[in-house]
Amino acid sequence: MSRYTWAGARRRARRYRVRLGQWIAGARGLRAERFPAGFENWLERYNPRQPAYYPDAWRATPEMLATPQPCPLAVVMHVHFPDLVDELVEHLRAIPVPFDLIVTDSSGTGATVDTSRLPNARSVKILAVPNHGRDIGPLAWVVNAGLLDDAEIVLKVHTKRSPWRESHTEFSGSGEAWRTGFLDELLGSPENVESILSAFAEHRTLGAVTSSGNLLGPEFWGGDEAIARALLRRLELRSNSSGLRFPAGSMYWIRGFVLQGLRSLALTREDFEVEAGQIDGTTAHAVERLIGILTEEAGFDLAERPSLPHVSSGAWKRFESGAGPQPLCRVVPFYLPQFHAFELNDRWWGRGFTEWTNVAAARPAFRGHRQPLIPGELGFYDLARDEVRSRQTELAAEHGIAGFMYYYYWFAGRRVMNDPIEAHVASEDSFPFCIMWANENWTRRWDGRDDDVIVAQHYDEVPATEFIDDVLPLLKDPRYLRIHGRAVLAVYRIAQIDGYEAVVESWRERARSEGVGELHLLGVDVGEVFDGVDRTTTDGVLDGHLAFPPHNHHWEWLPWEDLGVDERFKGHVLGYHAMAENAIASAERMAAEAGYYPGAMVTFDNTARRQWTADLWWGSNPYTFRRWIAALAAALQDRPESDRVIFLNAWNEWAESAVLEPTTRFGRTYLQALRSAISR
Numbered sequence: 001m002s003r004y005t006w007a008g009a010r011r012r013a014r015r016y017r018v019r020l021g022q023w024i025a026g027a028r029g030l031r032a033e034r035f036p037a038g039f040e041n042w043l044e045r046y047n048p049r050q051p052a053y054y055p056d057a058w059r060a061t062p063e064m065l066a067t068p069q070p071c072p073l074a075v076v077m078h079v080h081f082p083d084l085v086d087e088l089v090e091h092l093r094a095i096p097v098p099f100d101l102i103v104t105d106s107s108g109t110g111a112t113v114d115t116s117r118l119p120n121a122r123s124v125k126i127l128a129v130p131n132h133g134r135d136i137g138p139l140a141w142v143v144n145a146g147l148l149d150d151a152e153i154v155l156k157v158h159t160k161r162s163p164w165r166e167s168h169t170e171f172s173g174s175g176e177a178w179r180t181g182f183l184d185e186l187l188g189s190p191e192n193v194e195s196i197l198s199a200f201a202e203h204r205t206l207g208a209v210t211s212s213g214n215l216l217g218p219e220f221w222g223g224d225e226a227i228a229r230a231l232l233r234r235l236e237l238r239s240n241s242s243g244l245r246f247p248a249g250s251m252y253w254i255r256g257f258v259l260q261g262l263r264s265l266a267l268t269r270e271d272f273e274v275e276a277g278q279i280d281g282t283t284a285h286a287v288e289r290l291i292g293i294l295t296e297e298a299g300f301d302l303a304e305r306p307s308l309p310h311v312s313s314g315a316w317k318r319f320e321s322g323a324g325p326q327p328l329c330r331v332v333p334f335y336l337p338q339f340h341a342f343e344l345n346d347r348w349w350g351r352g353f354t355e356w357t358n359v360a361a362a363r364p365a366f367r368g369h370r371q372p373l374i375p376g377e378l379g380f381y382d383l384a385r386d387e388v389r390s391r392q393t394e395l396a397a398e399h400g401i402a403g404f405m406y407y408y409y410w411f412a413g414r415r416v417m418n419d420p421i422e423a424h425v426a427s428e429d430s431f432p433f434c435i436m437w438a439n440e441n442w443t444r445r446w447d448g449r450d451d452d453v454i455v456a457q458h459y460d461e462v463p464a465t466e467f468i469d470d471v472l473p474l475l476k477d478p479r480y481l482r483i484h485g486r487a488v489l490a491v492y493r494i495a496q497i498d499g500y501e502a503v504v505e506s507w508r509e510r511a512r513s514e515g516v517g518e519l520h521l522l523g524v525d526v527g528e529v530f531d532g533v534d535r536t537t538t539d540g541v542l543d544g545h546l547a548f549p550p551h552n553h554h555w556e557w558l559p560w561e562d563l564g565v566d567e568r569f570k571g572h573v574l575g576y577h578a579m580a581e582n583a584i585a586s587a588e589r590m591a592a593e594a595g596y597y598p599g600a601m602v603t604f605d606n607t608a609r610r611q612w613t614a615d616l617w618w619g620s621n622p623y624t625f626r627r628w629i630a631a632l633a634a635a636l637q638d639r640p641e642s643d644r645v646i647f648l649n650a651w652n653e654w655a656e657s658a659v660l661e662p663t664t665r666f667g668r669t670y671l672q673a674l675r676s677a678i679s680r
Contacts, residue, residue, distance in 0.1 A: 018262045034581075037271040037283040039230045039528070043367060045270055048664055052144035053268040055129060064125050065145055071122055072319045073099040073197075074141060074151035074256070078135035078158035079111040081298045084179075089117055093186040096194055097291025098122045098321045102147055104138035106131040122321070133272035135250055136284040140267040141192035143259055149668060151256035152679075153200055154318060155186065158250065182251040185211035196253055197316035199308045204630075204680060206308075207300020208254040208291070208506035210247035215304050218244040223281030228289050233368065234265055235621040236576070237297065245302055246292025257676035258295050261622045262287075270282045298673070299627035325679035326679050328633040329644035330402035332481065333651035333660055334436065334548075337406060337420040340383040344416060356380050359654045364609040365571070365616075367564030373654060376662030381419040395661070396651070399671040400678050403432030403481045405490065405649060407600065410437060410470055412462040425477055430600050434481040435474060436490035436524065437467065440498070441654040457496065464497045468507040475516045484642045486520035487511070490546060494523045501541050520544075522597070526551040546647045550574075550604050550617065558618055576603060576619035584631040591635035598635070600628045601649040602670055605657035616657075622666060626673035639674055648674075 035041075075092060079085055092101075100123040105111040108131070115124050125147070129138040135158040142148060160179040185194060186209070200206055218241060221228075229239045265287075272283045295302055317323065338355040345353045360380075362371040375381070378395075381388040396404070404425075409416040424433060426656060441456045475487045476479060482488060489507075494500050504521060511519050527546045547553075556578035563573070583600065590598050603620030629646065636644040650658040662668050 005116050017116065022101065022284060035227050035230075035281075035283070036273055037227055037230055037267075037286070039368065042230075042266075042271065045458065046266060046394070048370075048372065051376075051664060052263055052266070052667055054141035054145040055127075058127060058141075058145055064127065065147065067124075069321070070150040071098045071100045071321050072150075072323065073150040073155070074153075075099050075121075075155045075157070076099050076139060076148070076259075077101065077103045078138055079103055079105045080107055080131065080135075081159040081161055082107045082109055082111045083111060084159035084161075085111055088159065089114060090120055090185070090233070091157075091183045092121075092563065094187045094193050095120055096190045097197070097319050099155075100147075101125070102142055104129045104135070131275050132269060134275075134282075134284040136287045136469050137267070137269065137272045139259070140262055140265070140287075142430040143262045144154050144267070144667075146667075148256055148259055150638040151260075151674070153197065153253060154256050154259055155253050156259075157183070157186070160249065160251070160376055178249060180212075180473065182249060186251060186253060194314075194316040195311060196305070196308065198311035200255070201315035202254070202311055202313065203309070204634075205299065205301050206255075206303060207258060207295040207298065208247055208252050208302050209308065210249070210252040210302075210304055212304050212306055214248045215292075215302055216246060216248045217245075218242050220244075220246075220248065220280075222285065222288055224286040227281070227283055228288035229288060231283075231286060234294070234459075235623070236368075236619045237621060237624070239293070242288060243296075244292065247288045247302065248288070250288050250291075252291075253299060254291070254295070255298075255566055255676065257626065258291065258298060258300065259673050260357060261294060261298070261626075261669050262674045264622050264665070264669045266665065276492060281649075290511060294623050297621075297623040297627065299630045301679075302372065303662060325675075326335075327402075328680055329398050329636050329646055331400065331629070331646045331674060331678055332403050332405050333396075333401060333650055334435070334653070335404040335406045335420075335433075335651045336653050337383060337417045339381060339652070339654075340417075340419060342417060342419070345560050347488045352513075354382075357653050358608040363611065363612065365559065365607060365612065366564050369607070369666055370657065371605070373608075373657050373659065374664040375654070376664050376667060378661055383423075386423060389420060389427070390426060390429060392651075392661070393429050393672065395668075397431060399489040399668075400676040401651075401660075401674070402645075405488075405647065406433060406435050407438045408435040408471070410439070410467055411456070412458040413466065413470070414471070421474070425474060430479060432479050432481045433440050433474075433477075434488040434490070435471065435505045436492055437471075438492050439464075440493055444559040448642070459497060464500075464503045467507045467574065468510045470555065472511070472514050472516065475511060475519075476514070482642075483520045483645060484640075486518040486543070487516055488520045488522065490524060492524045493526070494542070504541055522546045524548050524551070527598075542595075544597060547590075547599030548647070549579065549583070549599055549601040549649055560618070563618070569614075570612055571607075571610065571614040573618065574617045576616070576617040577624060578619075579617065580624050580628040583628055587631045587635035591632070591639065597633045597645050597647055599647040599649065600625070600632060602658045602660060604649070606655060607655075608655040622669040622673040626677045629674055629677035646678075 036285050077088055098120050103113060103123045103126040105109060105126055106129050113124060115121055148154060152592060196209055221244060225241060233521050292302055341352055341354055360372055364371045369577050378391060383389060406421045408607050439457055480487055497503055508519055521542045523542050523545045525547050556575040558573045560573040590596055602625060605614065605616035607614040607616060651660050661668050
């Protein structure tokens with residue numbers, strides 16, 4: 001037999017494709033060196049351990065970064081020409097609701113704002129910035145500093161002169177006329193601003209509003225497309241050259257999340273060119289175009305002021321301080337209680353082992369791979385500490401999350417990793433919770449299969465009927481999450497339990513007799529290899545199923561040779577964007593299925609556990625995630641209110657990168673995306 005087997009040939013071919021891909025990626029990187037924001041340039045600079053960039057001088061004056069009780073509305077005003085400030089201030093007087101005013105000043109002369117003329121300006125911050133990155137760089141620093149974290153709507157304006165406009169025949173009017181047009185249409189009068197704000201209040205898909213003639217298309221890419229493409233790659237997004245629509249001139253009303261999400265670009269001062277009067281081909285110009293791309297990627301529409309629908313309801317009052325958004329549905333993320341030391345982990349992995357050990361050890365498998373994923377403001381926490389759990393629930397509640405679904409580990413009468421939920425129950429924390437019985441083997445591979453078992457499920461030793469007695473104290477807790485008044489109890493692998501129909505009925509009877517009331521029993525929609533069952537076969541046994549992506553969602557394998565993949569990588573790269581698109585297209589159909597609760601995932605990437613044999617989804621980013629959640633929330637609106645529930649993978653699955661919690665890479669942007677998607 002020839003030593004050149006077909007299997008060997010395939011391995012060699014794959015190895016050559018990887019090496020070719022590495023060469024292509026390197027060649028592209030060399031071309032990218034022509035501009036500061038090139039992808040390879042950024043990778044050389046980026047440090048996943050560093051916090052988001054903004055000027056050190058701001059850090060030295062922390063009182064400038066604090067905004068007690070921020071307003072739903074914020075105004076970001078960039079000043080380079082101080083003589084135009086009074087004109088802007090006069091127009092801002094038209095805003096009829098309280099707002100926070102953030103001024104970035106690159107004039108070098110110390111801009112002043114007469115706040116006595118702005119009675120609705122509740123908080124005013126004037127922040128000095130270098131003349132670098134035009135008005136866009138300073139906007140990125142404002143976002144990175146968290147100054148827009150709570151803004152629902154933002155008005156962005158600046159002291160625009162644009163003398164170059166007169167020499168370009170494709171544009172009409174002078175720079176002064178351009179500026180006046182923006183201010184008159186975006187502000188102009190209280191009645192005009194009320195109409196714009198009412199349109200935002202009544203139309204959830206309205207994302208950004210600019211003035212007449214300033215919503216431009218692909219003919220205005222100019223020299224910015226390559227830079228925009230490099231920036232989008234940071235988000236694992238590919239550009240659609242012909243689909244460009246963006247608000248030119250960088251003045252607009254916009255949803256807060258679109259700007260908050262810029263935090264995920266990890267922009268630093270080094271991404272922007274030295275100021276030389278450029279009128280095209282800079283990072284600032286590219287980000288100006290990205291504003292339109294990212295608005296639409298998040299599921300929003302762009303509009304010019306005259307095209308807004310007429311609204312006469314006074315809905316603008318929704319943005320008065322204290323009004324607050326209302327949730328469209330309840331979102332319940334899964335919660336992993338692995339982040340504390342306990343005896344079994346000490347025995348199998350070494351004293352002090354927690355999931356963080358795996359997370360910190362991950363290595364990137366390709367150029368730009370988001371590994372290791374480093375925690376942000378919560379740090380490498382220990383769930384044995386009450387203050388950690390308290391901060392988690394505070395963050396979750398701030399962003400509209402309705403409760404946690406704890407993974408609950410019970411093996412033939414033995415609890416494992418139960419300390420966090422027991423501490424939650426013992427605390428005075430009012431945050432709701434429920435549980436999913438993770439009834440699978442606990443293995444060294446963290447996959448629940450039958451290999452390398454640490455602790456197995458032995459239903460013959462302690463019957464599954466006894467599980468209900470273990471969790472009755474949880475189900476009786478007044479904070480326990482309910483649907484239609486029934487306590488939610490999910491089981492991961494229901495078909496693994498022989499005769500589960502009788503087991504389920506015994507649980508129901510026991511819950512009734514113990515005063516819990518009725519149970520709302522849910523199976524997890526997983527594949528056959530994980531003991532999944534056809535959703536229609538459990539009618540009359542379970543009350544429904546909950547989605548748990550990536551299980552039973554659309555999988556699309558991606559060619560990954562051009563990612564610069566390490567030749568040791570033998571895993572799989574799949575498309576997050578394709579999964580999200582399929583889920584969005586199916587949202588209404590799935591929402592119409594009685595008893596089915598849809599779900600989404602932040603992403604899935606188990607490099608921290610599997611390293612070179614990982615499964616990972618390329619293309620996850622806060623904007624696409626927001627669009628996915630928004631589609632599910634909209635599809636659920638025909639259901640009874642109690643039945644509008646989305647389950648989410650996950651709050652803190654750090655070793656699978658399915659993380660809503662803040663990271664150094666994304667900050668709070670996934671939480672902000674979620675809050676935006678489910679708010680009205």
